[in-house]
Amino acid sequence: MTSLVFIRHLLKRGIMILISVLVAVYATIVIANMGGYVDQIIKSEIYMAVSQSIRQNPAFKFLNETQFKKMVEDIYSNELKRLGFDKPFLYRSFNYWKDALTMNLGRALFLSSESGSRNVRIIIAERLPPTILLFTTINLILFFIGLIGGLSLSRKQGSLIDRMITMLVPLSSLPGWFYGIFMILIFASFLRILPYGGMVDVPPPSSAFEYALSVLKHMILPILSWLIAYSLISTYSRRTFFLMFSSEDYTDLAKAKGLPESVIQRRYVLRTVLPYIITDFSLMLISSWMGAIVTETVFSWPGIGYLLNAATNAFDGPIIIGIVVIYAYLLAITIFVLESVYGILDPRLRAEGGEVGVT
Amino acid sequence: MEFWIQGSELKVVKLELHKIRQSFKQLIVYKSALIGLLIILALISISIYTIIALPYGKAVELWKAGEKYWLDNPRNALPSWVNVFSSRKLPETITLSTEIPRAGISKVIIPAIGKLNVIRIEFSFNYEYDDFPSELNLFFRSKFNISSPHLTIHWIKPDGEDIVLKTLVISKEENYYISVDYGLAYDLKNRISQKLSKPIEYGMPIVVSLFVVEDDSALNPDTVKVMKGVYKLWIEGTTFETDTDLDAKLNVYGKVYGWAGTDHLRRDVGIAILWGTPIALAFGVTASVVIAFMNIILGAVSAWFRGYVDTAIQRITEIFMILPFLPIMVMIATFFRPTLFNLLLAIIALSIFGAGVKTYRAVFLQVREFPYVEAAKAYGAGNFRIIFRYLMPKVLPTLIPSIVLSVPDFVFLEAVLALLGVGDPLIPTWGKIIEDAFRYGALYKGLYYWVLEPSFMLAITSMGFALLGFTLDRIFNPKLKEI
Numbered sequence: 034m035t036s037l038v039f040i041r042h043l044l045k046r047g048i049m050i051l052i053s054v055l056v057a058v059y060a061t062i063v064i065a066n067m068g069g070y071v072d073q074i075i076k077s078e079i080y081m082a083v084s085q086s087i088r089q090n091p092a093f094k095f096l097n098e099t100q101f102k103k104m105v106e107d108i109y110s111n112e113l114k115r116l117g118f119d120k121p122f123l124y125r126s127f128n129y130w131k132d133a134l135t136m137n138l139g140r141a142l143f144l145s146s147e148s149g150s151r152n153v154r155i156i157i158a159e160r161l162p163p164t165i166l167l168f169t170t171i172n173l174i175l176f177f178i179g180l181i182g183g184l185s186l187s188r189k190q191g192s193l194i195d196r197m198i199t200m201l202v203p204l205s206s207l208p209g210w211f212y213g214i215f216m217i218l219i220f221a222s223f224l225r226i227l228p229y230g231g232m233v234d235v236p237p238p239s240s241a242f243e244y245a246l247s248v249l250k251h252m253i254l255p256i257l258s259w260l261i262a263y264s265l266i267s268t269y270s271r272r273t274f275f276l277m278f279s280s281e282d283y284t285d286l287a288k289a290k291g292l293p294e295s296v297i298q299r300r301y302v303l304r305t306v307l308p309y310i311i312t313d314f315s316l317m318l319i320s321s322w323m324g325a326i327v328t329e330t331v332f333s334w335p336g337i338g339y340l341l342n343a344a345t346n347a348f349d350g351p352i353i354i355g356i357v358v359i360y361a362y363l364l365a366i367t368i369f370v371l372e373s374v375y376g377i378l379d380p381r382l383r384a385e386g387g388e389v390g391v392t
Numbered sequence: 393m394e395f396w397i398q399g400s401e402l403k404v405v406k407l408e409l410h411k412i413r414q415s416f417k418q419l420i421v422y423k424s425a426l427i428g429l430l431i432i433l434a435l436i437s438i439s440i441y442t443i444i445a446l447p448y449g450k451a452v453e454l455w456k457a458g459e460k461y462w463l464d465n466p467r468n469a470l471p472s473w474v475n476v477f478s479s480r481k482l483p484e485t486i487t488l489s490t491e492i493p494r495a496g497i498s499k500v501i502i503p504a505i506g507k508l509n510v511i512r513i514e515f516s517f518n519y520e521y522d523d524f525p526s527e528l529n530l531f532f533r534s535k536f537n538i539s540s541p542h543l544t545i546h547w548i549k550p551d552g553e554d555i556v557l558k559t560l561v562i563s564k565e566e567n568y569y570i571s572v573d574y575g576l577a578y579d580l581k582n583r584i585s586q587k588l589s590k591p592i593e594y595g596m597p598i599v600v601s602l603f604v605v606e607d608d609s610a611l612n613p614d615t616v617k618v619m620k621g622v623y624k625l626w627i628e629g630t631t632f633e634t635d636t637d638l639d640a641k642l643n644v645y646g647k648v649y650g651w652a653g654t655d656h657l658r659r660d661v662g663i664a665i666l667w668g669t670p671i672a673l674a675f676g677v678t679a680s681v682v683i684a685f686m687n688i689i690l691g692a693v694s695a696w697f698r699g700y701v702d703t704a705i706q707r708i709t710e711i712f713m714i715l716p717f718l719p720i721m722v723m724i725a726t727f728f729r730p731t732l733f734n735l736l737l738a739i740i741a742l743s744i745f746g747a748g749v750k751t752y753r754a755v756f757l758q759v760r761e762f763p764y765v766e767a768a769k770a771y772g773a774g775n776f777r778i779i780f781r782y783l784m785p786k787v788l789p790t791l792i793p794s795i796v797l798s799v800p801d802f803v804f805l806e807a808v809l810a811l812l813g814v815g816d817p818l819i820p821t822w823g824k825i826i827e828d829a830f831r832y833g834a835l836y837k838g839l840y841y842w843v844l845e846p847s848f849m850l851a852i853t854s855m856g857f858a859l860l861g862f863t864l865d866r867i868f869n870p871k872l873k874e875i
Contacts, residue, residue: 214843217835357719357720368714
C-alpha cells in the first residue's frame with residue numbers, strides 16, 4: 034500500500050517536473066528572441082556574408098550594380114528560407130519549442146564539431162563527456178571528503194583541527210574557478226610543471242594508456258582548485274549536521290542503552306542525516322553544472338561550458354539555446370532522481386506521499 | 393482597544409530591534425566578524441573616495457578614451473611599489489617636452505642666411521635604473537607653410553659616444569617610434585659587435601642597444617647591463633621659413649607606473665580597481681537584499697494564503713528552478729548586451745521565484761500556527777498586515793546571515809559575466825580586468841599583477857562578507873552556536 038502511494042507521488046512529481054521543463058524551455062526560446070532582436074542581427078549578418086561572397090567571387094565580376102543587388106537579394110532570401118526566417122516568430126517559436134524538446138536542436142550558425150558537423154546535437158554530444166568526466170570526478174571526491182571529514186570532525190568537536198576548519202570555512206565563499214586562476218598562475222605559469230589548460234597534450238598521444246595519462250595530468254589543476262574551494266564547506270556542513278543529530282533525544286537514549294559508538298553513528302546519526310547529505314550533494318552537483326561554464330573557460334576544458342563561451346563569442350544562437358535546454362534537462366533529471374532517492378530514504382514520505390522538497 | 397493592539401505590535405518590533413542590537417554587541421566579541429566588518433568598512437571608504445575623487449562620467453570616459461589619451465604611459469607596466477621590494481630598480485617613465493620647459497631641456501633657434509634657421513633641441517636625463525626602458529618614442533609638432541624642417545637626431549651615451557639615430561624630413565605632426573625602427577636596430581647591433589669584434593648572436597632590441605654597457609657582457613642577453621648616467625638626445629635641424637617653429641617630446645617608457653600598473657592599452661589599471669569597488673558593493677548588496685526580500689514575501693504569501701495562491705507560486709518557483717540560471721544569464725547578456733543596471737534587473741527577475749521561496753514557505757508554515765498570529769487574526773487584522781507585521785518580522789533576523797552570505801555570490805556573478813566577455817562594455821570592473829588579462833595572455837607572459845590585483849579585491853570583498861555572514865549565522869541560529 035505504502036509503495037503504491039509512493040509511486041503515485043513520484044508520478045505526480047514527474048509530471049510536474051515535465052510541465053516545468055516544457056514551460057522553462059519555451060520561456061528560454063522567448064527570452065532568446067525577445068522582440069525579434071536576434072533575428073535582426075542574424076539577418077544582417079547573413080546579408081553581409083552573402084554580398085561579400087558574391088563581391089569576392091571572380092565569376093560574378095561582370096555583373097553591374099543592379100544585377101549584383103538582385104543576385105544578393107535572391108541568395109539572401111533563399112538563405113533566410115533555409116534558416117526559416119520567412120515565417121512569423123510565433124510560428125517559429127512553436128517550431129523551435131518542438132525541436133528543442135525533442136533535442137532536434139538544428140544546425141549551428143557558425144561553430145562546428147571536431148568532425149566538421151554543423152548539427153547542434155552532435156556538437157553538444159561531443160562536448161558532454163569531458164564535462165561529465167571532470168565534474169563527476171570532482172563531485173565524487175568532494176562527497177567522500179565531506180562525509181569522512183565531517184564524521185571524524187564531529188567526533189573531535191572542539192579540537193584544534195575542528196576549530197581551524199571552522200575558522201577557514203569563509204574561504205569557501207570564493208568559487209572554484211577563482212582558485213583555478215591561482216592554480217594556473219602557480220603550477221603552470223610560475224613552476225611550469227602542469228599544463229595551462231585543455232584536455233590532452235597537443236598532438237594527442239597515440240596509445241590509449243598515454244592518452245589517459247595525459248587527460249589525468251590536465252585534470253589535476255581543475256580538480257585541485259575545486260577541492261580547495263569546496264572541501265572545507267562540505268566538511269563543515271556535514272559536521273554541523275552530524276553534531277545536530279547526535280544531540281537528538283533518540284541518540285541520547287541509544288547512548289544510555291549502552292550501544293557501541295559505531296552502531297550509534299551508523300544507525301542513529303547517519304541514517305537520519307542521509308536525506309540532508311543527499312540534498313547537499315544535489316546542490317553541489319547542480320552548482321557544478323553551472324560552475325562548469327567558468328571553470329571550463331578558465332582551464333580551456335573542452336566541455337559544455339567552454340562551448341557556451343565559444344558560442345557566446347561567435348553569437349551562435351542555436352548552440353546557446355541548445356545548451357540552455359540541455360542544462361534544463363540535466364537539472365530536471367537531477368531533481369527527479371533526487372526526489373525518488375528521497376522517498377526511498379525517508380519513510381515519512383513513503384507513508385504520507387507528502388511534499389518534502391529537495392531544495 | 394485599537395491602542396492596545398498598536399502597543400503590542402510595537403512591542404514585537406521593539407523586541408526584534410533589541411535582539412538585533414544585542415546581536416551586534418555579540419558580533420564585536422567575535423574576532424572574525426570584526427575583521428569582516430573592518431574589511432567592509434574599508435571597501436565602503438574606498439567607494440566613497442572613488443565616487444568623490446573620480447566621478448563616474450570621467451572614469452568611463454578615461455577608460456574608453458583609447459590609447460591616444462594614455463600615450464605617455466608605458467604598456468603593461470608593473471605597479472611602482474614593486475621597486476620597494478626589489479634591489480633591482482625598474483625604470484619609471486621619463487617624459488621630456490619642449491612645451492613644458494624645465495632643467496635638462498633646451499631649445500634654440502638661430503637665424504642663419506636668408507630665410508634659413510638652425511634649430512637645436514637638447515634633452516638630457518639621468519638614467520639610474522637597473523633595467524632597460526620598455527619603449528622609446530619621439531613626437532614632433534611643427535609650424536610651417538610649405539617647406540618642412542630637415543632634422544638629424546643624435547643619441548649621446550653617458551660615456552660620450554655619439555650615435556646618429558635618424559635623419560628625417562618631418563610633417564606637421566610626426567611621430568618617430570624609435571624602439572621599433574628595425575633598420576636602426578640592425579645598425580646599432582652591428583656597431584656594438586664591431587666594437588667588441590665579436591658577433592652578437594641574439595636580436596638586440598633598440599632599448600637595449602641604446603642603453604647597454606658595451607663590453608663582453610653585451611654578448612649574452614642574460615648578462616647585459618645598463619649604463620647608468622646622463623643621456624642626451626639631440627635634435628639638430630634646418631628650417632626653411634622665417635617663422636617656423638618646432639616642438640618635440642621624448643618619452644622614455646619605464647616598466648613601472650602608478651600604484652596599480654597599466655594594461656595592454658597603457659590605461660591605468662588603478663581606475664578600474666577603484667571603480668570596481670562601489671560597483672561590486674552596490675551590485676552585490678542590491679541583488680542579495682532585493683532577492684531575499686522578494687523571496688521572503690513570496691514565501692510568506694504562499695504559506696499564509698495556501699490554496700490556489702500557494703499552488704501557483706510553488707509551480708512557478710519550480711519552473712524557475714528548472715531554468716538553468718547562469719546559462720540563461722549568459723544568453724541574455726549575449727543577445728541583449730544590457731547595461732550593468734539592466735543586468736541587475738535581469739538577475740533579480742530570474743531570482744524572484746528562487747529556491748528561497750520554498751525554504752521560507754516551510755518556515756512560514758510553522759510560524760503561521762503561532763498563537764500571536766492567531767491573536768492577530770482574532771482581532772481582525774488584514775492578510776497583508778499579518779504578512780508584513782507579524783510573519784516577516786519574526787523571520788527577519790534569521791534572514792540577515794543568508795543575505796550577507798549571498799553578497800559574494802552576486803559580486804562573483806558580475807565578475808563571471810565580465811570574464812565570459814558579456815559584461816557591460818563601458819564600465820571598468822574587476823571582472824573586466826581579469827578578462828582583459830586572460831584575453832591578452834597575462835599568465836603566459838608572466839604579467840601577474842594584472843590578474844592578482846582585481847583577484848585580490850574580489851577575494852577580500854568576498855571574505856569580508858563571508859566572515860561577517862558566518863558569524864551572524866552562529867549568533868542568529870543558536871543551535872549552531874552551541875556546536
